[in-house]
Amino acid sequence: xxxxxxxxxxxxEGEDRSALGEQVGRQRARVLDRLREVKRVVAVISGxxxxxxxxxxxxxxxxxxxxxxxxxxxxxxxxxxTVARLLGAAGPLHVTDDAVAPALGIDGVKVVSTDxxxxxxxxxxxxxxxxxxxxxxxxxxxSVLREFLADVAWGPLDVLFIDMPPDAGRLTDxxxxxxxxxxxxxxxxxxxxxxxxxxxxxxxxxxxxxxxxGIIENMSGYACGTCDTIGPLFTGDAGSRLSAAFDIxxxxxxxxxxxxxxxxxxxxxxxxxVLRDRSDA
Amino acid sequence: xxxxxxxxxxQMTFEERQQPGDGTFTASFTCPRCGRRVAMLANPMETQLxxxxxxxxxxxxxxxQPLEFTRSAVVSSDNAxxxxxxxxxxxxRPDWSAEAEDRxxxxxxxxRGMVKKIYSDYARERSIAEITPAIMDRAREELGxxxx
Numbered sequence: 001x002x003x004x005x006x007x008x009x010x011x012x013e014g015e016d017r018s019a020l021g022e023q024v025g026r027q028r029a030r031v032l033d034r035l036r037e038v039k040r041v042v043a044v045i046s047g048x049x050x051x052x053x054x055x056x057x058x059x060x061x062x063x064x065x066x067x068x069x070x071x072x073x074x075x076x077x078x079x080x081x082t083v084a085r086l087l088g089a090a091g092p093l094h095v096t097d098d099a100v101a102p103a104l105g106i107d108g109v110k111v112v113s114t115d116x117x118x119x120x121x122x123x124x125x126x127x128x129x130x131x132x133x134x135x136x137x138x139x140x141x142x143s144v145l146r147e148f149l150a151d152v153a154w155g156p157l158d159v160l161f162i163d164m165p166p167d168a169g170r171l172t173d174x175x176x177x178x179x180x181x182x183x184x185x186x187x188x189x190x191x192x193x194x195x196x197x198x199x200x201x202x203x204x205x206x207x208x209x210x211x212x213x214g215i216i217e218n219m220s221g222y223a224c225g226t227c228d229t230i231g232p233l234f235t236g237d238a239g240s241r242l243s244a245a246f247d248i249x250x251x252x253x254x255x256x257x258x259x260x261x262x263x264x265x266x267x268x269x270x271x272x273x274v275l276r277d278r279s280d281a
Numbered sequence: 282x283x284x285x286x287x288x289x290x291x292q293m294t295f296e297e298r299q300q301p302g303d304g305t306f307t308a309s310f311t312c313p314r315c316g317r318r319v320a321m322l323a324n325p326m327e328t329q330l331x332x333x334x335x336x337x338x339x340x341x342x343x344x345x346q347p348l349e350f351t352r353s354a355v356v357s358s359d360n361a362x363x364x365x366x367x368x369x370x371x372x373x374r375p376d377w378s379a380e381a382e383d384r385x386x387x388x389x390x391x392x393r394g395m396v397k398k399i400y401s402d403y404a405r406e407r408s409i410a411e412i413t414p415a416i417m418d419r420a421r422e423e424l425g426x427x428x429x
Contacts, residue, residue, distance in 0.1 A: 130329035
């Protein structure tokens, strides 16, 4: 490359009217301002699909309302949103002066999810005709998540739960946007395969500096509806192993209960862990 | 991003931004010394990359609208959003002339509510009782609205 024969960016002293960096900075400030009255943000992570993460998120939210906590759930699993349905929340979303009001679910849990925006049975798709969506889709999803945080009138909350997608990358986005309020709860099932995936998710959380307040082992046995006993469902002890490997408490084992009406009330130890300050995690 | 008129060694000034509706984007700049004008033309991919970040070349001319990117980018249900009227304390709601309503009807349905709110806010803040195509043109020019 030859020498530059004209002034370069930093040599031209005039205003950069686009100031893209400042625009991005204002976006982040808007997130922090919106969540000013939210005491803690709890990301529910798993590192894999099929462990019942959304079920656990809904159970956490509803269990906290029994302590009269003010609770909301943001469904960050944009591609496979399910938590709104589990919490009985429905659209449309009301746009007020400078924000969108969240939908109200069972027990007064506030909910925002792409499930409230999409037609029934339709996947998340984009209006762009630009093609090559693999290039920009990740950034688009990050922007939707950022807007869900910044543009929803969450109001004062004790806990905002974020039902995370299986991939670990989204936790990094969140950690960037919410450097001081974010903690995580990890959900696994007992199997070896789940242990491996959740191990990666926990390592990602550790690497990004997000404290993990506990692990919940879901589908930990099968609760018989007639004899009131718990039988085996999956082999393995992922919850205990992950707890030992990362020195994170195993908060609860939740058996699969097909007759349970779809709701599990989580024990007090789980609620205490979620409500604990981040500095104690 | 800055544009330099090399012949004059002078920074060019941002003039206007347009979205022709074909997925592309153009921003024009003028040299304040020699008057030379240039246009930056972005293809659909480049336009998409910028809009995906929620930023605007040339700077934002409007406050962020709630879920602005989400509402314009995600293929959503027609009734996914309901626009609540602005509080009465902000002034009376302006009327829309039939011609202005016709023009608004040509805005894609998924952003129509958001666009209507922008024009309504513009009228309220200036105590304009009726929104007409002329008012829309004025707002468009003053607020730097593209494709609205």
